[in-house]
Amino acid sequence: MNSESKPKDHSKAKRIKIHQPDANKADRFNPRNRIYVRAINGMWTQLRRKMGWVAMLFFILLPWVPWGERQAVWFNLAEQKFHIFGLTIWPQDLTLLAALLMIAAFGLFFITTYLGRVWCGYTCPQTVWTFIFIWFEEKLEGARNKRMRLDQMPWDFNKVWRKTTKHAAWLAIAFFTATTFVSYFVPTREVYIDFFTLSADGGVYFWVTFFTLATYGNAGWMREIMCLHMCPYARFQSAMFDKNTFIVGYDTKRGEDRGPRSRKADHKKLGLGDCIDCDLCVQVCPTGIDIRNGLQYECINCGACIDACDQTMERMGYEKGLISYTTENKLDGIKQKVLRPKLVGYGVVLSVMILIFIYASSHIAPIRVDIIRDRNQLFRENNQGLIENTFTLKILNKTEQANEFNLAVKGLANHQWIGPQSVKINGGEVLTLPISIAVDPVDLSRAMTEIEIEASAMIDGERISAAQESRFFGN
Template identity: 80%
Template sequence: MTIESKPKDYSKQNRIKIHQPDASKADRFDPSNSIYVRAVDGLWTRVRRRMGWISMLFFLILPWIPWGDRQAVWFNLAEQKFHVFGLTIWPQDLTLLAALFMIAAFGLFFVTTYLGRVWCGYTCPQTVWTFIFIWFEEKIEGARNKRIKLDQMPWSFDKLWRKTAKHTAWVLVALLTAMTFVSYFVPTREVYIDVFTLNADGSIYFWVIFFTLATYGNAGWMREIMCIHMCPYARFQAAMFDKNTYIVGYDTKRGETRGPRSRKADPKEMGLGDCIDCDLCVQVCPTGIDIRNGLQYECINCGACIDACDNTMERMGYDKGLISYTTENKLDNVQEKVLRPKLVGYGVVLTVMILLFVYASATIAPVRMDVIRDRNALYRENSRGEIENTFTIKILNKTEYQHDYKLSVDGLDDAKWIGPDNVSIAAGEVLTLPISVAVDPVVLKRSVTNINIVVETEINGEKVITTQETRFFGE
């Protein structure tokens, strides 16, 4: 399977360089050229718009959902705790976070192998925010042709207020985005109250301003530059595609030879295909490509060109589907295969990793203990003639409530615990406790004895016992 990196036609209709009279010389690989995306309506546009609003609302609302005395999702970097509803991930459990990223990666690989770049076209934040910014652009500056004329005309009051209103809307959306993103790391109410009352920490202002500028730049100015020149996903997608992957494809056999004609004309008598060469598929493309030139890595599978072409086919009285979600095998009249080794492999790995993640999440220990021996002396003989070993015990309460803990030693007959054996630890706190274990030397049968330090507590009515093995040295 091949992906053309530079199609033959440079999509002159959608990419126009301001102050360049000859638009035929425009190059869509030149970042200085501007894309004026034409509005389109259709099935896939409505699906993408609704998914975009769902993603946006989910992103905005999630930090406001309460969970006990905190917000449901809170990545508390200061205390090194990641809260996701009832699950709290500590630094000791960061393997879970790594596993979550791996699940997301393999999920992306699986979906891409089967459905192509639907992530890019429907749920990627860059795409969602870009279309939101384009919506404001259309409402304030007008349709595509009006925006082109507005940019080419000299400055006037009309142009000034429209540009000012557009960029103000962009900045407000970017600011809301930035504050919401920061709210995942700093309590939401603190962010909104402290920022607007000028009582926030300097670092909060820095990150709010940084992400505001990043959102404003990415969705307002860079747009397709991010997808074409900066996003690595566009480059390595070819490793996941095969001839059975669903792509946005143009039916060359049906569409060629393309050319304009009236609605009443018979294309067969004129020696033409169904494509009337209206270029609407190019004008609605957010990355400025011509899908009729074949599969290109810049295509984000958003389906805008499908809706534009279907609308044209409907007006002409032709069958829809000249451009559609299809596969290379289907375009070549070759039997499609849904189940193939690569797809099954990704699916198996993804399923196994999800099951392991669920099991590991459900079995996170609420208590963690570390036992460190005194490195200055293996043992000593105390005033009572007993052999004594010294340890430092660290106990971490990984729950969100204070609990009492009982400490003891197991594996050594008649051992004496020297130090506190009942302690109380606050939520999220680490208790460092030096203790000693002493025993009559007569009891020792060998110079090194394996023992267990035991910590008992009760959490939600259930007894929780945590043990840590160590060694007791004697004569």
């Protein structure tokens, strides 16, 4: 461009509208459109790496944390018990699990409404493991341009050993990920010892193989395809976004008109904005989008393009922040609102669910009694002339230690208990106990009497009891 040409009126530059993909015109999945992610370093990239390492170490180390005679977190599907440190969730306590899931859901909604898709960009397992795989790929095959050239080269010894080593590393990471995940459901030491001594259950081998292949495929091959075409979160996020939600945004007023120039050139006189059209923001994007085209559902808010652009601005001597974490209102010069109805609503529901969970988990009864009546007959008259009802008791000891339980019935006068009235139940076990209760007919004033069968035990120096209502039938 000639320096004497008339400068363009940059003040008339219009803001790029938010990109709204049309489902009928969306690009179809093409496995050949591979994205070669360029490595970048910067504040947001370092933060993402640190958070990813923390999340990964938490995932790896948690199954090894002991809690008494078991691991701290153990989802024991065989015995239908979920152990989360000192909390044990039984099938009878599934409302607690539902509350946990609601806390996770509304926590995600709250964070997304305020900070955008930071979950996707910083802590989502797909993102964390994908960047780990890309890191190994870069170490073994080289930087972005080298990887592109390597893929275009014919197969030779150099290409074979690099590709083989890379995929072997990927499979090793995937295998370790799979064994770690399975150890949340099978005791950790049993997984590793039994697996390598070929004495593990067939289900363990199946699930380790399944999750190894799933991790290898998702993080090594699928990558951004999971985010763009398979993850539902990217699709319904627009329902949580508003004009005050933090997004990765490109300042069109400042950046346009874009174009290359030398460092010494006065780009204002040339009618150019701050964007030098280097395309680094596209090359570092893990989903391969151009953030300059506006907000897109494919953006995972990882901040890689911010680091790339800031480094370019610094080299050119321009102010940083051409691409930044911002809001639509801020880009339009409108004052940002922190408190708004949607955010407050999610916050209130989240707080209520947390309080409900804390209260419910702290008031879990350590004893549970279930009663099953004899289905063959309501009652019978025994050889002593007494009216007898038969029940099957299921007594659950939710504590971690064995306890002596005393059994009693309320609501019947002068009754006879047929069966043991004191039983010992180990911690975390259910005792199935058939018993009968007999009453003299003269002591029954009605054909049906409401009763309660109670089980009580001394737990931590306190008498704890649990009862279940039932009915006693007579003539």
